[in-house]
Amino acid sequence: MSENSEQNGRKSSNKIKNLLRNFFTNPVYIISFLIIALLSIAIVYPLIKIAINTFQWSARDFIPSAVPGEFTLYHWITTITGEISSSLLYQPMANTLAIGASVSVLALTLGAVLAWLVTRTDIPFKKTLGFMMILPYMFPSWFKAFVWLIIFKNDRVGGSPGLIQYLFSVGPPDWLSYGFVPIVLTLTSHYYVFSYLLVGAALSTISSSLEESANILGASKLQTMKRITFPLVLPAILSAFILIISKSLGSFGVPAFLGLPVRYYTMSTMIYSSIGSGRPTEGYILSIILIVLAALIIYFNQKMISKKNYETIGGKDSKAKLITLGKWKKFAMTGAVGFVFIVSVLPVVLLLWQTLMLKDGDYSLSNMTLHYWIGDSNPDIANGYSGVFKNSTILSALKNSVIIALTASVLAAMAGLIIGYIVTRSRKMFSSKLIDQLSFLPYLIPGIALSAIYLSMSTTKILFLPVLYGTLTILILITVVKELPFATRAGTSTMIQIGGELEEAAKVSGASWFKRFFRIMLPLSKSGLFTGFIIVFISAMKELDLIIMLVTPSTNTLTAATFGLQEQGYPQIANASVAIIIFIIVVVYLVTTIFGKTDISKGIGGGK
Amino acid sequence: MSGIELANVNKYFDKNHVLKNVNLKIEDGEFMTLLGPSGCGKTTTLRIISGLEDPEIGLLTIGGKNIVNGEDKFYTPPSKRGLNLVFQSYALWPHMTVFENVSFGLEQKKMKKAEIRLKVEDSLQRMQIKNLMNRYPSELSGGQQQRVAIARAIVTEPKVLLLDEPLSNLDAKLRIEMRTELKRLHRDLKTTIVYVTHDQEEALTLSTRISVFFDGEIVQSDTPQKLYRAPNDLRVAKFIGNPTINLIEETCSYKNNQLIINSILGDFFADGDENVSDNITLSVKPEDIKIYSEPIGNGVEAQVYSVLPAGSETLIQLRIGDQLLTAKEIGEVNYPLDSKVWITFSFNKINVYDNKTGKLIAKEVEEQTKKAQFA
Numbered sequence: 001m002s003e004n005s006e007q008n009g010r011k012s013s014n015k016i017k018n019l020l021r022n023f024f025t026n027p028v029y030i031i032s033f034l035i036i037a038l039l040s041i042a043i044v045y046p047l048i049k050i051a052i053n054t055f056q057w058s059a060r061d062f063i064p065s066a067v068p069g070e071f072t073l074y075h076w077i078t079t080i081t082g083e084i085s086s087s088l089l090y091q092p093m094a095n096t097l098a099i100g101a102s103v104s105v106l107a108l109t110l111g112a113v114l115a116w117l118v119t120r121t122d123i124p125f126k127k128t129l130g131f132m133m134i135l136p137y138m139f140p141s142w143f144k145a146f147v148w149l150i151i152f153k154n155d156r157v158g159g160s161p162g163l164i165q166y167l168f169s170v171g172p173p174d175w176l177s178y179g180f181v182p183i184v185l186t187l188t189s190h191y192y193v194f195s196y197l198l199v200g201a202a203l204s205t206i207s208s209s210l211e212e213s214a215n216i217l218g219a220s221k222l223q224t225m226k227r228i229t230f231p232l233v234l235p236a237i238l239s240a241f242i243l244i245i246s247k248s249l250g251s252f253g254v255p256a257f258l259g260l261p262v263r264y265y266t267m268s269t270m271i272y273s274s275i276g277s278g279r280p281t282e283g284y285i286l287s288i289i290l291i292v293l294a295a296l297i298i299y300f301n302q303k304m305i306s307k308k309n310y311e312t313i314g315g316k317d318s319k320a321k322l323i324t325l326g327k328w329k330k331f332a333m334t335g336a337v338g339f340v341f342i343v344s345v346l347p348v349v350l351l352l353w354q355t356l357m358l359k360d361g362d363y364s365l366s367n368m369t370l371h372y373w374i375g376d377s378n379p380d381i382a383n384g385y386s387g388v389f390k391n392s393t394i395l396s397a398l399k400n401s402v403i404i405a406l407t408a409s410v411l412a413a414m415a416g417l418i419i420g421y422i423v424t425r426s427r428k429m430f431s432s433k434l435i436d437q438l439s440f441l442p443y444l445i446p447g448i449a450l451s452a453i454y455l456s457m458s459t460t461k462i463l464f465l466p467v468l469y470g471t472l473t474i475l476i477l478i479t480v481v482k483e484l485p486f487a488t489r490a491g492t493s494t495m496i497q498i499g500g501e502l503e504e505a506a507k508v509s510g511a512s513w514f515k516r517f518f519r520i521m522l523p524l525s526k527s528g529l530f531t532g533f534i535i536v537f538i539s540a541m542k543e544l545d546l547i548i549m550l551v552t553p554s555t556n557t558l559t560a561a562t563f564g565l566q567e568q569g570y571p572q573i574a575n576a577s578v579a580i581i582i583f584i585i586v587v588v589y590l591v592t593t594i595f596g597k598t599d600i601s602k603g604i605g606g607g608k
Numbered sequence: 609m610s611g612i613e614l615a616n617v618n619k620y621f622d623k624n625h626v627l628k629n630v631n632l633k634i635e636d637g638e639f640m641t642l643l644g645p646s647g648c649g650k651t652t653t654l655r656i657i658s659g660l661e662d663p664e665i666g667l668l669t670i671g672g673k674n675i676v677n678g679e680d681k682f683y684t685p686p687s688k689r690g691l692n693l694v695f696q697s698y699a700l701w702p703h704m705t706v707f708e709n710v711s712f713g714l715e716q717k718k719m720k721k722a723e724i725r726l727k728v729e730d731s732l733q734r735m736q737i738k739n740l741m742n743r744y745p746s747e748l749s750g751g752q753q754q755r756v757a758i759a760r761a762i763v764t765e766p767k768v769l770l771l772d773e774p775l776s777n778l779d780a781k782l783r784i785e786m787r788t789e790l791k792r793l794h795r796d797l798k799t800t801i802v803y804v805t806h807d808q809e810e811a812l813t814l815s816t817r818i819s820v821f822f823d824g825e826i827v828q829s830d831t832p833q834k835l836y837r838a839p840n841d842l843r844v845a846k847f848i849g850n851p852t853i854n855l856i857e858e859t860c861s862y863k864n865n866q867l868i869i870n871s872i873l874g875d876f877f878a879d880g881d882e883n884v885s886d887n888i889t890l891s892v893k894p895e896d897i898k899i900y901s902e903p904i905g906n907g908v909e910a911q912v913y914s915v916l917p918a919g920s921e922t923l924i925q926l927r928i929g930d931q932l933l934t935a936k937e938i939g940e941v942n943y944p945l946d947s948k949v950w951i952t953f954s955f956n957k958i959n960v961y962d963n964k965t966g967k968l969i970a971k972e973v974e975e976q977t978k979k980a981q982f983a
């Protein structure tokens with residue numbers, strides 16, 4: 001009897017020993033654990049912390065009875081029902097939702113139609129058109145706001161006159177110069193790219209045999225579109241929708257440039273000004289409301305996607321038969337070229353032109369100068385600011401931007417690949433599911449809200465970490481965190497394509513986990529790695545919303561510098577900086593696409 | 609010293625019980641084939657032996673050494689089991705040349721460069737693909753890729769070689785060629801081979817022993833001859849043999865410690881006990897049926913239903929009442945459709961199965977008339 005129990009005891013102690021050994025000798029467990037810890041510190045902890053903050057008195061509340069740190073509902077009550085709630089919360093929220101809804105509808109439709117034209121019809125010059133169509137993705141969204149101002153500015157609000165006023169001597173009405181209409185139009189001209197890329201990718205994987213078999217069965221072209229093509233691209237449309245709406249809800253630059261001059265606020269600009277004007281807690285509350293809003297929209301969308309899940313579309317022959325446009329060809333071509341001209345070419349031309357105008361708004365040739373590019377400081381022009389290539393502030397901001405973008409994109413791409421590996425290889429493990437969810441979380445948090453959270457966190461010590469405010473590290477960290485969902489998506493879709501047996505073959509051959517990862521998985525996922533890299537690089541290089549509240553004079557980035565210059569009224573220098581940003585992005589994009597065989601539509605797909 | 613023993617191995621994927629109490633003993637140097645229909649757990653068994661899958665319950669020893677103890681959660685890593693595996697998909701690394709693919713395993717053993725080169729060339733030579741050394745897998749045909757996969761697995765001189773349907777992606781001709789080579793390889797290397805296939809012909813040709821799986825259980829482990837002659841289960845009988853075996857459902861009675869069977873093929877006795885249900889199935893192999901155009905002594909009358917020539921052999925479908933039977937004759941033969949023929953077969957090639965359990969209850973039965981003489 002005792003012998004028996006002794007044996008049992010030995011057995012279970014063996015089991016525990018073996019379980020521990022299995023855990024510690026398997027790098028997948030250890031890496032999973034590390035990732036969960038990192039994501040918790042970088043995402044979950046800040047979220048909780050900020051939520052708690054909004055229920056406490058802060059040192060900035062000038063209320064006699066307030067003791068900083070004590071519990072209170074004061075901030076929530078003032079924000080939601082107080083006297084200022086209308087201008088602080090409800091008006092900006094209504095504006096934000098109106099903008100989000102309008103932009104989503106317009107951008108989705110536009111992108112889907114263009115994608116169909118380019119992938120499914122015999123429209124000529126597809127390659128060039130395709131490239132021109134995605135060009136806006138490489139522009140900062142707020143750059144179009146600059147261009148809008150160049151054209152539609154009026155001297156009642158904006159100081160110097162815009163192009164229209166210059167040509168016709170009458171200023172456009174305020175509603176066309178500033179506010180809702182220009183914000184919606186500029187955002188649409190930017191975000192349609194997501195719908196174009198995702199719907200285009202889906203369309204090109206649908207085998208035309210699916211459509212043909214419907215035709216053979218007697219369905220008309222219109223019926224085929226409605227019954228076969230549309231349902232198959234629906235998931236792509238829904239992903240594009242959440243991508244566009246979450247981006248436009250959180251968008252800061254565009255409503256700041258086009259809304260603030262006429263006191264038209266969105267939630268994001270209201271967060272910015274609350275925090276800037278000494279009401280940080282209200283700013284945090286607005287951030288939380290914005291996150292909840294975005295999360296709710298995405299949640300309901302996800303439910304729709306998972307109900308209609310067509311993961312693997314397409315037969316083997318994906319060579320789709322092109323639809324002949326016939327007499328519509330001219331019309332379609334004119335439309336497409338005109339569109340590309342308006343959203344991609346004209347803005348860049350106007351931007352460059354404006355950098356050459358000595359006096360803003362004077363389009364005569366005699367007014368042209370290179371001063372804002374290469375001029376030395378001249379106290380008579382722009383308060384003595386020297387041209388961008390001679391300006392040490394701009395150059396150091398450029399250096400910071402490049403450092404941040406490169407570091408963040410390399411880190412994020414690697415992280416995305418490792419997470420993708422963990423998530424696809426040990427799909428059933430709880431830890432993998434957790435990692436999958438956690439790395440998706442930043443998607444729900446609009447940039448300006450994440451920025452607000454990091455601002456509150458970075459000025460104090462967190463756990464054992466040093467104070468990060470004023471370092472490049474915090475800017476890199478927030479960029480990696482914000483871009484993680486995209487990098488993870490790129491990583492996951494690559495890892496799915498690499499058959500598990502390739503790794504198992506190496507495992508049986510005696511290769512350790514690190515050997516396997518670096519000799520087998522990494523080389524095979526090169527294109528996915530580059531895809532992750534370029535997606536993050538582009539975003540980081542043009543990022544404004546995310547870092548505008550976190551930069552300090554020494555860590556200023558080119559985008560933040562541009563924002564400052566525009567606000568202070570030096571549009572030529574601001575525009576020259578934007579031109580540099582766009583130039584760098586386009587060059588890096590072309591190089592990566594040519595050498596890395598990247599496919600950005602793999603990474604940006606919204607949702608999961 | 610590389611016999612393999614699986615004892616009471618059970619594997620679950622979530623709630624799905626995929627392997628149920630698998631017991632299997634593979635002797636040193638054996639060519640053991642795991643045979644069975646799709647989804648019956650052959651690959652899973654192979655992956656458990658290789659260590660790519662861990663069973664929840666059960667023991668595994670290789671060469672007498674404890675490798676897996678499910679209850680203790682003790683799992684030796686694959687690299688420490690002294691085996692190698694050829695995947696059904698080949699799983700060649702597309703970014704490495706043939707040479708690099710094959711040398712990878714040796715590099716993990718920290719061998720010297722010169723020695724690696726020698727061994728790689730030797731194993732490529734053995735598979736007759738030394739001239740392809742610097743190509744990438746995408747530049748090879750399916751058969752060549754197959755050879756690389758095998759070369760990669762044997763280069764480390766594993767004591768146990770595991771092959772998962774290695775020939776299933778090849779065309780019919782190449783498959784026959786590779787069978788010969790695999791057989792030679794087994795003789796030359798003298799390793800224990802565990803081979804997975806759902807092609808019964810391949811199994812019968814190659815193996816020293818075959819284990820037949822159904823629904824995660826081993827139903828029979830036997831030499832190819834025994835398996836072919838006396839499948840111990842109806843499912844095995846249906847699975848083995850091409851064209852499929854003739855099965856005839858009948859009833860029987862029990863008398864004097866013997867089963868008395870009255871069938872369309874005649875009346876006969878079989879050894880058996882009372883526990884057997886009244887419903888039984890007789891099996892006759894198509895090649896054991898002889899056809900005569902003229903009436904013959906103890907021949908059974910039948911009608912020609914259709915004739916299916918297939919080059920070297922001809923299949924003839926016959927009808928006795930409602931029962932359809934297939935017979936196989938070597939060479940080209942022809943019978944007019946619906947004509948009357950007479951068939952004979954030797955009783956000692958008939959097997960009897962119990963319908964309720966599906967188990968073999970009697971083999972090599974005796975004709976009643978003969979027995980009757982003794983009675």
Ligand SMILES: Nc1ncnc2c1ncn2[C@@H]1O[C@H](COP(=O)(O)OP(=O)(O)OP(=O)(O)O)[C@@H](O)[C@H]1O
Pocket residue numbers: 621624626644645646647648649650651652653806
């Ligand atoms: N990783 C897995 N997760 C869940 N179920 C699995 C997994 N691998 C196999 N199965 C299930 O286990 C059962 C046995 O699978 P296994 O691959 O061993 O079959 P097999 O005999 O090799 O079949 P085939 O001849 O088709 O290759 C199947 O029902 C299969 O669906």
Ligand SMILES: [Mg+2]
Pocket residue numbers: 650651652772
């Ligand atoms: Mg299998």
